[in-house]
Amino acid sequence: MATDTTLAGLDALELAPVPTGTGAGERARRLWAVLWPKLAAIALVWVVWELIHLTGWKHYVLPGPGVTLSNLWQQAQTGLLWHAVGDTLMRAVLGYAVALVIGVVVGLLVARVPPLRAAVGSLITGLQTLPSAAWIPFAIILFGLNTSTIIFIIVMAAAPAIANAVIAGVDYIPPLLLKSGKVMGLRGLSLTWHLIIPAALPTFMAGIKQAWAFTWHALLTAELLVLVTGVPSIGVLFEADQEQTDMPSTISIMIVIVVLGILVDALFVQANKAIRKRWGLT
């Protein structure tokens, strides 16, 4: 039939040709394009640091980059640093996971049940502005000086941010999608599962990255104030270095934290990219 061929022709014309796969040379060039600004930034920091060091300002406590990095190299040879980093990361992941579960459930309930939103919507934002250090006395009295206290503080810091991310995600669902789902006959739980959650995901992803930052802040605050004996953590290392006025070690650990932050951020960026691509948002 004439319509068939016209339609097939229109379809073929309207679909843009897919760009063909890129070769290894192209990939290397793109990697370099991403990499060189970062390397330049590191070099710039190094130079500024070195210059400050050369002026002799607080020279007896402020080490230069060379001394610090060789200290970092030495620490990396011993198991203690990695053990401490591992313990701290473990706590971060555990606390964040608990916060995710609580935050998602609370966020969905608050977003979908209007009286609940009226009741606790602003409370969630209020909790988010409460500095995590404010929870420490409460948590120590409740759990004592142990890991539970630290996890509790992380959850109190990250869960409100996650709940808010869910609420924002639900609020930004295009009304047309909601109408389509309703007309289609999606109701209740199947509406939540097949429409609300996937539609809220792109906005949600941006919010949970912020929640990870809250996790990390709360964790280090907690580790410095809640020293759990027998468990080496970044907080314990900091405490020991401070007692011995060991500035190169202190800065080394700060560098490790920054590097970890960058690596985790890269993970979030990748996840976000994958979702935005699948959702057709790029």
Added chain:
Amino acid sequence: MSTTAITETATVTLAGVSKVYGRGGTAVQALDQVSLTAAPGEFTCLIGASGCGKSTLLSLVAGLDQPTSGNVTVGGRVALMFQEPGLFPWLTAAGNVELALRAHKVPRAERQARTRELLDAVQLGGFGRKRPHELSGGMRQRVALARALAQDADVLLMDEPFGALDAMTRDVLHDELDRVRMRVGKPLTVLFVTHNVREAVRLGDRVVLLSSRPGRVIEEYPVPIERPRRIDSGPVAELASTITDRLRAEVGRHGN
């Protein structure tokens, strides 16, 4: 005062339906005493200028909204299509169709075959695995049509479904809609809202002209033109110009 499903000779009946949004001084009357029937299998086009309450009317028939007064009765299930396809971007074309089947409790074993059938019906058999953003506007609207058909509805409500498409794609989709309607085993009743008078005459068994602010039925035109029709054929153009004149007279009333 509510949408109830009954089976009668008419598939859709609106009896003295009025709809007022808001109350007091800021109240807006969208529909005023609209009475309208659609026989089973009839293709009714609703046409009118801005503010004639066409979309409100469809929302009432779909049960998304309640009339302020009057009765809406629909004998059978209703599916609704909008100007934008409203596909779920995280699902493939086939996934979108399948979800509609799932929402209507079609057993898992049948879903895959039904999905393929429906995509074939809108000539997208080879595109089931594509995501909406990988398809053109016309193709997305066809997926939306397949999804609407998947709801196994007796009445298809279409709110300017081809309004955002270029003229050529629209023409082809008119033919497509005619054909898909014939392929469905039972008579599919269509209420089709449009701004485009020629489109209404090309597609409809009957064209209903609505006034604006508030929406009232001012005239009904049967379309006694043989099918298949072409939008640029003489008889279509002739009836379209008669209706356009009447529509312009109605719009002009608001200029004074």
